[in-house]
Amino acid sequence: MLCLVPLLLHCLLPAMGDYDICKSWVSTDEGPSWEFYACQPKVLSMKDYVRVRVDPSGITCGDPPERFCTHENPYLCSDECDASNPDLAHPPRLMFDQEDEGLVTYWQSVTWSRYPEPLLANITLSWNKSIELTDDVVVTFEYGRPTVMMLEKSLDNGRTWHPYQYYADDCMEAFSMPARRVRDLSATNANRVLCTEEYSRWAGSKKEKHVRFEVRDRFAIFAGADLRNMDNLYTRLESAKGLKDFFTATDLRMRLLRPALGGTYVQRENLYKYFYAISNIEVTGRCKCNLHANVCSFKEGSLQCECEHNTTGQDCGKCKKNFRTRSWRAGSYLPLPNGSPNACAAAGSAFGNCECYGHSNRCSYIDFLNVVTCVSCKHNTRGQHCQHCRLGYYRNGSAELDDENVCIECNCNQMGSLHDRCNETGYCECRQGAIGPKCDDCLPSYYWRQGCFPNVCDEEFLLCQNGGSCYQNQRCLCPSGFKGVLCEQTRCDPEVQDCQAAASTASLSLAALLGAALLLLLLPPPPPDLAPLPSY
Secondary structure, eight states, rough: OOOOOHHHHHHHHHHHHHOOOEEEOOOOOTTEEEEEBBOOOOEEEGGGEEEEESSSTBBSSSOOOOEEEEETTTOOOEEEEHHHHHSTTTOOGOOOSSOGGGGOOEEOOOOSSSTTTTOOOEEEEEEEEEEESSEEEEESSSSOOOOOEEEEEESTTTOOEEEEEEESSSSHHHHSSSSSSGOOOOOTTTTTTOOOOOTTOOOOOTOOOOOEOOHHHHHHHHHTTTTOOOOHHHHHHSSSTTTTHTTTTEEEEEEEEEOOOSSOOOTOOOOOGGGOEEOOOHHHHHHEOOOBBBBBBEETEEEEEOOOTTSSSTTEEEOOOOOOSSSSOOOBBBBBTTOOOOOOOTTTTOOTTOOHHHHHHSSEEEEETTOOOOOETTTEETTTTOOOTTTTEEEEETTTTTTTEEEEEOOOOOTTEEEEEOOTOOEHHHHHHHHEEOOOOEEEEEEESSEEEOOOOOSSSSSSOOTTTEEEEEEEEOOOTSSSTTTEEOOOOOTTTTHHHHHHHHHHHHHHHHHHHHHHHSSOOOTTOOOOOOOO
């Protein structure tokens, strides 16, 4: 297998070797300046930088020592695994060692002596760094490939896992999925997770050792079988949603679910021939640097992008301090052939690098301030870099600064708000009694009538008197004979009665009621054996 690695890299490097220059020193009318390009590191054999973990505990053979057989000689069980003997041990590191003079070394699991309890093993590869796959993941099994397994990936250093591909001798039985081949996928579903039967059926040949996760076949959907049309692949990686992330991972995990059987069923009388053994795992790819670096170094036990374009971080995933006048963005493969660096910029940077986020195509140099400022900002933006919103607009939190819809109109209600301006969250400044983000609603003690006005009456505190009813909190509907805001005044018809005498009578009646109420308050409570005083 090792002899294949130089050949694979030799074939792959010419095809995937674009975008290898990050910047160039050029002369312009304003003077010398850096010209930036999208860039990425070279392809590497990622197994040289991996950390491997095998679980569950005790799944590696040799402790205690154990005999095992092979499918070729199932009843000649003279082989032994012994962790205490270097010549007979099979630890996990042998999946990644350099095999000398054709001597095959491999990791090996315990045998299936506890059948029918499942023989399960997880092999986790971790880089503590985002990597991008550029060629097939190839796993070499000795003594037979598993009949059921799955490959998973993580994008967050193993905190969460996602299926990458399923493998089974019968996909429908194992995973309730129909069997599919990668080469049958189309441009619309090139990142589909599928189940394949190509690598799991027993062939009875020692040459049938490899299990693949076919990266090249997925690339070929866009770039052709020989991967010569890379421009189309780069265009698709940039434009097809989720395609670039599909080939990105921080960790890979193989879940081995059932070993090679060497036939159609498990022979209970000889369980020592069922186990897993892996001699090599090839992972070819590059550091993910978001197209902001062309060098990735191994420092302090992990890979690290050497960031350009004024970016920083393990994946060049943020702008350097003092270069944050716009939101960070990954570089882009487009437009071809050099892409867009989307470099981070400092405020007032010279040589035509003033950033207007696409809201202006003209800049002006202000001599006495020694700054460059954008002119005639569009899309309702304003500011030196068109980075703020005009009065009457606020920032759309779900849009990037270069989005045409970055500023949203406040839409303050003209009757309920003091003006047409709002704060950064879109809330308007309301007049007295008005509430709501747009000042188009009223407080409970107010009613709306082309603005908010205090309630004239209500059903709690401002009660209509003398049998009157409150109409929409705006006025009292008084019964015949009463008037006033709260129907508190007597209405008198001079043709029918003496209004002055009626008013005097009403006043006396009201005075009598008040006097009776006061008397009730002043009198002591009646003794328990006496009846209460009559009410007035």
